[in-house]
Amino acid sequence: MCNIIIIHFISLVLIIVSIIQDKARPVFPFTAIVGQEEMKLALILNVIDPKIGGVMIMGDRGTGKSTTIRAIADLLPQIEIIEDDLFNSHPYDYELMSDSIKNKVENGEQLSTTFINVPMVDLPLGATEDRVCGTIDIEKALTEGIKTFEPGLLAKANRGILYVDEVNLLDDHLVDVLLDAAASGWNTVEREGISIRHPARFVLVGSGNPEEGELRPQLLDRFGMHAEIRTVKEPSLRVKIVEQRSKFDTNPYMCLKEFQEQQDELKNCIIEAQKRLSNVTIDYDLRVKISEVCGTLDVDGLRGDIVTNRAAKAFAAYNNKDQVDISDIKTVITLCLRHRLRKDPLETIDSGNKVRQVVDSILTE
Template identity: 50%
Template sequence: MTQPFPFSAIVGQEEMKQAMVLTAIDPSIGGVLVFGDRGTGKSTAVRALAALLPEIETVAGCPYNSERVELCPDPARITSKKLVKRPTPVVDLPLGVTEDRVVGALDIEKALTQGKKEFEPGLLARAHRGYLYIDEVNLLEDHIVDLLLDVAVSGENVVEREGLSVRHAAKFVLVGSGNPEEGELRPQLLDRFGLSVEVSSPSDIDTRIEVIRRRDAYETDTKKFLTKWRRQDTKLRKAILAGRALLPSVDASEAILRECAELCLKLGSDGLRGELTLLRAARAYAAYLGEETVTTAHLKSIAPSALRHRLRRDPLDEAGSTTRVQRVIDEVLA
């Protein structure tokens, strides 16, 4: 099996990489939406980050990635109470996927051949404690979007059909990518993404050459290329783990809370999810930098990613969402 491209070797796309690292430190941020041109490293970054993260411990034989025997909703599948290590899962959600494939359904083969009524876990079970990646998320069918919204809110997948009643944990980092020219994302799903980034093809020749050089080196001699970048990936892994450990003790003052509220109020974002996401992302960013207090500088760095997809449409303002957010940041956090 080919090893994923090293995360540290991805050229540019700093905001995208930062957003993904922050969701690795604090998955409660709510995932990442990446909009931009094709061939800009969106799927590469997701798989590279998952490969960078430490393995997860799961009960042997449990298809739900349960960390303890009592949490597995189907004990009959457990082959041993022993814990085994698995790579952090990355599950692709294809555009034409059926509802049964997503949530799980009756195992027809066993029902016909053995007369057993057994549940076959779906993609949500496989993605638990990992990443669910949706390419061209703006083209996803509405009924699948509704399913994902329900699970994203509860962190649990509930299946009641064909005489089956199954309930299992389904907590994952949702990563979606797409091209805005091919259609807009439903507001309900858009709001569920914690961070949103915009990527584009490099506009200068030197950067494009470096992308070609690294990709060619990776495909020509993968082992040598991975060895070359292993030290930087290891350093980043340690920073993520240190950030996770520090996160619970990172403090946000009353002044920071006020700045979060002022930013969202000035931008006219609906609800309070913007403030909460901004605070969580800023806290994760501080932890990633090894700092125990959230500052205005942290808010400035993360605010565009946390807020650009939460703006109300303004027909009188032709500026893009990033420009509008930056304008308000300069005004409120001067």
């Protein structure tokens, strides 16, 4: 008993220290990132419409993948949740409530709310399925003799961003679990007589280096978008990137102050796009052309069609438009289809040339 209390105390101290460090540690501003427009656009579109299905970012080492992903999370406005809820339940949207909160709302209970930063959860490569999905709270089982649920990373990431670095090195079974939860928006856990179902609506972001291996085509297809990034070759841009990073490392708060206006402008643009998204429409003729492109490229299934439609709407909303046009589709379609052309696991992912050739022949002004 004494050992359990000591372990619990140490864990609590580590959590508090981690929270303090996270609050104290400044994040590199998103608008200060030079280049990598493809990756930045994919991330912005996914936070505007999480139903796009996440983004897979593949590129060389040291190209700012992790920095950019953490920067987009820091840019987003705070979200309102039910206070002390384990699953970041939304106070008004039934689809984003856990079952226990739904029951309380239906019973007319008054629930207090609070605002938190958008959750940004890192999934380590060595994580087990129990750590990801949740499991039995062993401590309570031993000390109180009751079975209770201990939430996993999917619960913590609800209504936020779940980031998996080196996703191509993650066990395929865990990748499947993540993609299933991201697609359905729910996580169901059956453990030792306990059955728990909770919302798991998050933007799944994976990154990796293609030299270390690709994901299987069946798993890769489940990501909504695929962004490729390459090391910047132009000397002047490389110097600018180094200067920005040095400036931030020397005085991060001064750097944040310098980019505060641009950060606020982009944040407001994202908020307005989220509000406008439901009113954006896409003509039937354009939807037919999207499907014609997918058919010509021999894309398996209909995910490519669905994701391209959603991404085009998100991009139109981002550009303050209520109607999708051909230029919106051309901007996003390569990101949505490039990774769906691979049939053989030994093949490499198309750089986008094949998609662009077909698009240019079908999508004419």
